[in-house]
Amino acid sequence: MTAAALPPGATLGILGGGQLGRMIAIAAANLGYRCHIFGPEADPPAGLVAAATTIAAYEDEAALAAFADAVDAITYEFENVPAATVEFLAARKPVRPGAKALAVAQDRIAEKTFANDQGAETAPFRAVDDRAGLDAAVKALGLPAVLKTRRFGYDGKGQAIIRTVDDIEAAFAAMKGQPAILEGFVPFTAEISVVASRGVAGDVAVFDPVENRHSHHILDVTIAPAPGLSPALALRAQTIAHDLLIALDYVGVLAIEFFVTGDGRLLVNEMAPRVHNSGHWTIEGAETSQFEQAARAALGLPLGCPIRRGRSVMLNLIGDDARAWGRLLLAEGAHLHLYGKAEARAGRKMGHVTRVLTDDTPAEAAIASLRRAIAGA
Amino acid sequence: MTAAALPPGATLGILGGGQLGRMIAIAAANLGYRCHIFGPEADPPAGLVAAATTIAAYEDEAALAAFADAVDAITYEFENVPAATVEFLAARKPVRPGAKALAVAQDRIAEKTFANDQGAETAPFRAVDDRAGLDAAVKALGLPAVLKTRRFGYDGKGQAIIRTVDDIEAAFAAMKGQPAILEGFVPFTAEISVVASRGVAGDVAVFDPVENRHSHHILDVTIAPAPGLSPALALRAQTIAHDLLIALDYVGVLAIEFFVTGDGRLLVNEMAPRVHNSGHWTIEGAETSQFEQAARAALGLPLGCPIRRGRSVMLNLIGDDARAWGRLLLAEGAHLHLYGKAEARAGRKMGHVTRVLTDDTPAEAAIASLRRAIAGA
DSSP: OOTTOOOTTOEEEEEOOSHHHHHHHHHHHHTTOEEEEEESSSSOGGGGGSSEEEEOOTTOHHHHHHHHHHOSEEEESOTTSOHHHHHHHHTTSOBSSOHHHHHHHHOHHHHHHHHHHTTOOBOOEEEEOSHHHHHHHHHHHOSSEEEEESSSOOTTTTEEEEOSGGGHHHHHHHTTTOOEEEEEOOOEEEEEEEEEEEOTTSOEEEOOOEEEEEETTEEEEEEESOTTOOHHHHHHHHHHHHHHHHHTTOOEEEEEEEEEETTSOEEEEEEESSOOGGGTTHHHHBSSOHHHHHHHHHTTOOOOOOOBSSEEEEEEEEGGGGGGHHHHTTSTTEEEEEOOOSOOOTTOEEEEEEEEEOSSOOHHHHHHHHHHHHHTO | OOTTOOOTTOEEEEEOOSHHHHHHHHHHHHTTOEEEEEESSSSOGGGGGSSEEEEOOTTOHHHHHHHHHHOSEEEESOTTSOHHHHHHHHTTSOBSSOHHHHHHHHOHHHHHHHHHHTTOOBOOEEEEOSHHHHHHHHHHHOSSEEEEESSSOOTTTTEEEEOSGGGHHHHHHHTTTOOEEEEEOOOEEEEEEEEEEEOTTSOEEEOOOEEEEEETTEEEEEEESOTTOOHHHHHHHHHHHHHHHHHTTOOEEEEEEEEEETTSOEEEEEEESSOOGGGTTHHHHBSSOHHHHHHHHHTTOOOOOOOBSSEEEEEEEEGGGGGGHHHHTTSTTEEEEEOOOSOOOTTOEEEEEEEEEOSSOOHHHHHHHHHHHHHTO
């Protein structure tokens, strides 16, 4: 153990009380640690499995100070925590991952520039600060292209596709005056991601690359490992993840989404300085889950072994999908996870289901079988 | 789903806030249910992962009534819940397992008589209500024999071995006037257990028999499946468990400990109407853990699949063993579980560690390796 290792019984503070914080809290509890959730929303799902919960705004310095006093280390479940909040807390207790990673991940320009600086390709991009800048960017990158807010985007929010010049005006209006980025449209054959972790001692553990399929801009299915990905590209994706962890002096879990192009290139699309929906399969599908890795890293502990137990498929349960719980409890090999959210709004992530395949069942057959269970067909 | 199935979001009440209730609470949370812990002890480990906790005596009817109002179904983590408490609660909300199973498991005479009535062998035994009864029982069963309190014994507490007539007086005194049972001493070659579950719809799921090794009357090691147990005896043990579940009209998890004799007989030693230390390996080692089965049964849900993912070894961490957490986090294949108990008293179960073997590593080698990690040698 390094001197930074917090002993069991210590308290992990988690900013954000959604499903990601909830699953980190469960993982930390299994290791004998207490968790304290901090977030602005009432009735956070993570609070249902934590030793303590503070419901307060991220700008409430009195609440933040009390929270920092009550915990031994701090992590977060989403990258849009205000930088000032992290700065305030980091002066009091270790915050992992640190401010540098958060700053890079909060800004799409910084993120892509950083990836490029480390030798990783991205789609071509231009910063867009005003209408003239957008016109210049369209001229430089060509169409189609995607206009995104530089900050605070997730699950397709704050994005507009520009297919022809006729779309420019509406896309610009959709940014509502926020700083934006225009990204060249990249024809890709698959979207993959790598979830990687680094501990305080510098130990690195990288899960195998997975394939992600989206529906309405929300993750629908993850297949682990990514089928059809060549060993060379898989290794390349993991190497990029490794190098980014080192370059950021990162402590925690980092998720990196890539586009795989038809000509065999990997383009970094997004980085998330946290556990990631595309890593949920690791709960059953890997020796150590991404949530346990996040808890271990934040607590100053060595990382666990990331090897797979087989192949896995993970399906998100969005909105009314969660009504299928009864069928999913009976579905072959299905591990049901529901997040304790009271209201099943459309587009809301209510849970997920994972099946680990240790025989030669095709991933597509397993996915189809789970889809039938969800649909009741 | 049967009509009895409670939907996600419902609340499971758990009597007892120790590690067993804690692990049931985590399993229920993973499925989207809330948990409410009830027990007399301050700072229950299970309360650290539950949505609500009530600290009150089992005789506090006002607290019990409020608890019953707040939950949708109730289970318990130990069999010494007062019968009156269960009766009071059962009039208000489903308590699973029910009063009948509890009554049988709370009394060693009732337990053994019930097992015999179902065609399962036990060690020979006699009820002992006074000193004259003890002398008669010794005469009938011969020596050596074991004198135990009829009720409230666990982990070797309330037991005295009588090797010669000179031990009789001290053994009788050790019972402190409580009703007792004298059990004939049975030479056995192994102790095994079966953890079995039954759902409200009558579905039964039985884990494979495991071998248990004790140290100072406390479980030390579990090996799953029990090595060297013949397929015929394994099936016989599972069949006995199945038949007892049916005979008790049982809903929940039932653990049955057996002695395996040199001449190939199985003797029922004890039954526990709850999740059991010898089933902890199922968290990583089986498709569905005993804790998830307990939650599913209590919530009226169908049981999950009990098949093994490989072979498993589980070592308890008793007292100061838990100080090895740093080494255990790094030990090959080790899954560390600590229970969040503040004080590591001698003989106290502080946690456990499980390793699942999917290659041909001998169980004994895996045990030795974990022991070295615990000892720091």
